[in-house]
Amino acid sequence: MIQISDTTLRDGAQAEGVTFSPDDKIQIVRALDELGIQWIEAGNPGANPMDALFFEKISKEPALANARLVAFGSTCRTGNDPSNDPALITLSRCCADTVTIFGKSSAYHVDHVLHCSLEENLRIIRDSVAFLISSGKTVWYDAEHFFDGWKQNKDYSIKTVITAVESGASRIILCDTNGGSFPQDITDAVREIKQVCKAPLGIHCHNDCGLATANTLAAVEAGCDLIQGTIGGVGERCGNADLCTLIPLLELKKHKSCLPKGYLNRLTHTSRVIFEVMNLSPNEGAPFVGYSAFAHKGGMHIDAVMKDQATYEQIDPESVGNQRRFLLSDQSGRAGIYARLGKLLPDLNRDSSEIQKIINRLHQAESIGYTYENADGSFELLALDTIGRMPHFFTVLDYHVLCHYPYDASDNKNQPSAQAYLKVQVDQQVGINAAEGDGPVNALDLALRKTLSQFYPSLRNMRLKDFKVRVLTAKGTASAVRVSIESTDGAHFWNTVGVSKDIIQASLNALTDSVNYMLAKYVPSEEINFAVQA
C-alpha cells in the first residue's frame, strides 16, 4: 500500500495561470475525496489569507469520506521563536490535524539564502516542529532541497532530518525541489537515509528534467511509502510529479494499491473535472488520462488493435476510466472508419455498400480540408446523412454580418463590434432574428442560436466550450480555414468542424453541425415534432 498525498491545492497553485478561490478548493477537495485520495495538502493558511478562509469554510462542511486535510507552512524565521511567529500560530490553530512544515535541508541554502549558521537552522527546525507538536498537531517535516543538499553536504542534510524526527515529526517528505535529480541519485539517497531515519518517508519530485515520474518510482522502490504529486502534474516551472501517471503505474504495473479497491477507473473523470475547475486545458497526450492516450491514427495500428488490443495498448483504457479512440485521417483506411461506425450503425457490416459510400464522402470532404479526427459530431452527421438517416431540422436561408470598429463615439465606450442578421427555415416556417457580439463569429453564433431557439427551446441551454481555427494552406488571407468547435448542453459534450475559404462560412458550417447534432441526440422528440409540425 502506497499512500497518496495530493498537493494540487498547495504546490499546484504555484503554477503559472493557476489561482484558486476557497470555493474552487472545496470543489477540488470533494473530487479528490471521491477518487479515494488519502491526504490532501490543501494550502498555506499562515502565508495566504485565502487559504486561511478555505480552511475555515471547509471545517463547517460535511466530513470527507476518504481523505484527510493537511495544512502547509514554513519553519520560523532566523533568530525567532515559533511561539511569536504569526504564520506558525495560524497553522497551529487551523482545522487540519496534520501539518507539514518545510525547512532547509541543504547547507548551501542555509549559507546562501538564510545567511545563518548551520546550527541555527537546526534550532529553527527543532523549535518549529516542537511548537506544533505542543499545540496538538501531527507534524510532517518537508525536507526542502534534500537531494541537492545531499550531493553537497550529505551529513548536514541527514542532520536536519534526524533533528526533525527527534523533535517529534512523524513523517519526513524528501524533496527534489529544483527537479534536477536523476533516478539513481534518488535511489542512493533514499536507501541511505532510510538506514538512519526512524520516521516513514515520503517523496516530492519536480519535473524540470522530465524525470518526476521515474524519480518518484525510484523512491518507492528504495523505500518511500508515500508519494506526493498533483493532478496533471501542475506546479511551479515544469510542474510536480503527476499523480494521474503514478497511480496507474503503481497499481496496474507495480501491483501496489494506492486508492480504495475499485476506484482507479474514476481517475480520468476526476482529472478532467479538476482541470475544469482550474480553467486549464488538460494535456491531451497525458499518460493514462489524456484525451489522446488511447487514440490510434495509423491504419496498420488500428487494424492490429481491432484484432487484439494488447498489440498497441499497454493497458486496457477502461481500467483508468478512459477510452480507446480511432482517429480518422488520411492514414487510416477502411478498418478505422468501420471501427468508428460500428457503434453508430450496428446493423451495417464491414462489407455493406453504405460503408463504401460513407468512405467516399469522407475522402471528398478530407480533400477540401475537413478532418474528423476530433469531430465525432460532424462525422456521425455525415455518416447518417450519406445513408439517408439524418432528419432535416432547419435550413439557413441567408445571413449578413457587419463588422466595424468596436467603438461608439456617442458614449466613448467599446461596444460589440459585429452584428449578425440571420434567416432560417424550419419545416414550413421562416424565422428572422439578429444579434451582436465581439467579432463576426460570436455575433453569428449568437444569432443562430437565438433564431433557432424560437423553434427548439432546448437550444437555449447550448453553449460553445471551445473554438479553434486552423489556416490550412499558406496563401495569405484567402487561405482555406478549418473551424473546430466543442459544444455542450451542460450534460454532454460534442465536437464539430467546418471548412471554407471564408472564416464566417467555416464557422457557420461547424455551428450548424453542432446544432444539428444536439437536436438529433439530446433534444426530446416532442420538441422536435412540435417544431416541424407547428
Add this chain to the structure above:
Amino acid sequence: MIQISDTTLRDGAQAEGVTFSPDDKIQIVRALDELGIQWIEAGNPGANPMDALFFEKISKEPALANARLVAFGSTCRTGNDPSNDPALITLSRCCADTVTIFGKSSAYHVDHVLHCSLEENLRIIRDSVAFLISSGKTVWYDAEHFFDGWKQNKDYSIKTVITAVESGASRIILCDTNGGSFPQDITDAVREIKQVCKAPLGIHCHNDCGLATANTLAAVEAGCDLIQGTIGGVGERCGNADLCTLIPLLELKKHKSCLPKGYLNRLTHTSRVIFEVMNLSPNEGAPFVGYSAFAHKGGMHIDAVMKDQATYEQIDPESVGNQRRFLLSDQSGRAGIYARLGKLLPDLNRDSSEIQKIINRLHQAESIGYTYENADGSFELLALDTIGRMPHFFTVLDYHVLCHYPYDASDNKNQPSAQAYLKVQVDQQVGINAAEGDGPVNALDLALRKTLSQFYPSLRNMRLKDFKVRVLTAKGTASAVRVSIESTDGAHFWNTVGVSKDIIQASLNALTDSVNYMLAKYVPSEEINFAVQA
C-alpha cells in the same frame, strides 16, 4: 557524442491534430538543420503520397548544412517479394541515402497481427533489408515492439535483430512501441543485445507511462549511441521521447555532446518555431524550453533566485536559449529583451530607462495575449514606438466589413463573400476605398493595401505569405484570438501579430503592423516624403 535522430515529421505526424503539408515539412527540416540535428526521419514516401511529394521537392532545394534525411517504410508483406512491393520500390528510389524499415521484433505480433510463421517473418526482414541494400541504400532496421517481445520470447527478438544485421542493416533502432517499459527493462535488454549485435544501437521510446525520458537515458547509459525522439514529444497517443528535454539533459548534465558546439542555445527558439508550423500550442511547462520552465512565482523563490540563481534553477536558462521570468515582478526577461533590442538600437545600453519602458510595454501586451516569439516585425515597431522613434505613416479612421453567403442568385455562381470599406488618413489627406474578397479578413486585407497604395505605390508589391489564427482562451466564440501573419515584398519577409476578441480587429492590427514595417524598412524615403507632404 550521442547522435540525434528527429522523427517529428514521421512519428510526430501520428499525433492527434498534426498534419504536415510538403511545405510545412521543408520549413521544419530547415529549422532542425539550423539547430544542428544530425538525422531527420522525414516521412514514409511509399505509404503517403504527400511524403513522396515532399522528398521530391526537397531534392531540388539547396543542400542542408548539418542534417541528413532518412526515409521510413515497412518491410514487405507476408508471402511477398520486396522487388514487387510498390512501397519498398518507392522507398528505394527516394532521394534519401539512408532508409529505415520497421519490422516485427516480437513473436507475439508475428502470431497475432501478421499471422505467419516466425520463420516467414525472418525471411521478410532478410529480403526487405537485402533489397534496399541492393538498390544502394544505407539501411537501418527499426525493431518494432522489441522490448515487449523481449519479455515474452527473448530469443526470437534477438533473432530478428541478428537477421537484419546479417542482411546488411548498419544500425538497429530498438523500439518501445507501446511505451509500457520501465527503465530497468530497457537497461537489461540493451546490455544483453549489445553483447550479440554487431551494429550500433539506437533507442526509440514512447511516453505512455511518462517514462520516455528516463527510458531513453537508461538506453544511452546501457550503450545506445543514437536517440530518436520528436520536438516537444509530439507523437501518437502520449507521444514520443522529447528531444527538447533529452538534448539538454545529455549535454548539460551527462556531458555528452549531441549538437554542434555552441548550438544548444538555439533549442528554445527552434522548438517554438516548429510548434508554430504545426499550429500547436507548446506545452508551457515543458522542461528547459517551456515558457514557464524558469518562471518563478513564490515570493521566497524569487528572492532566493535574485540572490543566487542556483537556489531554484537546476541550470542557467540562457544555456538553452530560454529565459528566467519572475511572475510577480517586472524584472523578468530584461537580459533576453536587451539581447534582442541590442541589434535594433545599438546606442541604448542595458541600463537605459528606454529599455525599461519597452519591457513594461511588452509585459502589458503579453498580458493580453500578444507574443513576440515569432513576430520580429511587431516587436521592432513596439520598441521604436515606445521610445518615440517610429514615423507615423497612416491612421485607419474607420472600416466596415460585410459578410454574407458567397452566392449570387443572378448568375448562379459563387461570388466573393465579403466586402470591406476602409477610410485612412495619411498626413493631411484622407483616402477611402473598398474591396471584396473570400471572407472578411481577405476583403479587409485587400482594401487596406488598395487604399494605402494610393499614397505609397510600393505597397502594390506587398503580399501576405502566411496567415495563422490561434484562439487564446477556450471561452467559445467570444475568446481572444491572436492573428500572426508573414508578409513579403518579393525580396524580404517579415512577421507581425495582432490580438483582439474580434478576429477582424486582430487581423487589422497584424496587417497595419505589417504595412508599417514595410514602410519603415523597405520603401524608398522619396516615396515616404512624397506621401506625407502631398
